[in-house]
Amino acid sequence: RNNLSSLPKSISKLKKLVKLQINHNELKSLPNNICSINFDKNKMQSFISGNNYLCEDVPPCTEELPGFNYEYDSNGYPFYQPQNCVICDPGFRGILQISDNITIREGGNCFFKSDLDAIQDIINTNDKLLNLEPLDVGHQTWIGGRITTLAINNANLQSLPKSIGKLTSLQILHLDNNELTSLPKSIGNLNNLTELALDENQITILPNSIGNLTNLQGLSMDNNKLTSLPETIGNLNNLRELYLNYNQITILPESFGNLKNLEILLIYYNQLTSLPRSIGNLNNLQVLYSSNNLITSLPESIANLSNLHKLWISSNQLTTLPLSLCELPSDCDINVSYNCLSEEFHYSCIDNAGHHLGYWCK
Structure with a gap:
């Protein structure tokens, strides 16, 4: 004993x-x-x-x-006194001892072997996790023996194995504050994923397969090293929230206009010089923050954002504003302060809403 x-x-x-x-x-x-x-x-x-x-x-x-x-x-x-074993269906592994970081909903202590193997591969490819068991890693939720939530934050992860694409029941994946520089193409196999958080990493590029995540509703990649987005980003037709702050993005693809369900777009502190004309197709967009970029002009199509409540484009290099800006909803909070605007662009539609129009040329 x-x-x-x-x-x-x-x-x-x-x-x-x-x-x-x-x-x-x-x-x-x-x-x-x-x-x-x-x-x-x-x-x-x-x-x-x-x-x-x-x-x-x-x-x-x-x-x-x-x-x-x-x-x-x-x-x-x-x-x-028999062994402490759990009898499971073929393809599942019984594990009796479960740590506090595991939430089980249905399925008891039977876990899909392929899911366990994929998590073991994450352990094997990251030295900081060595000697841990699959169910010791991060915070996990399992439903019916399949993993649906995996959060491995602040763990110094440097890479993800190809086998992560086998976690096909995964709905929520959080990998914030790690050392990832890229994502495997197999990430596109996670077609049940609704939430993907990758803040505070070193990711420089997204694979084209990211466009396969058509059930994704939230994507957060603040504080990475992205310089561009793949055209396939436009395939994420269920995306509602997109956070890309503090990257090095210089341009948004025209396919951006296909994100018809997007409600929140935060992309401040990047290196954008313009917004695509297709942004006017985002009929459900409510919040657009693109402050602290290098934007010199806005497309006329921005007037089509009929549900927009907040438009913050302060601290850019705007020299003019489209007259169509006045066609936005009257209650839209517009902030164009700290740009290169002159008094002739002091539109009454902005003043009437009580917004601050600054005159700041960098």
């Missing part, structure tokens, strides 16, 4: 061992070379290993012994 979680491989050198009592521990496996010990039933006088977690890939020389599922009571008599 201890907390042994493993046995050393050197135990196989105990050729004269006739009694081995390892019951009531935390053992999940036994070294394969343990069979080098003479486990013949007539020579091994006592082998007791019940009340452990020896459920998979158990060396047959031990599993066949009578004491495999027994332990001793306080009087020294053996009694039946």
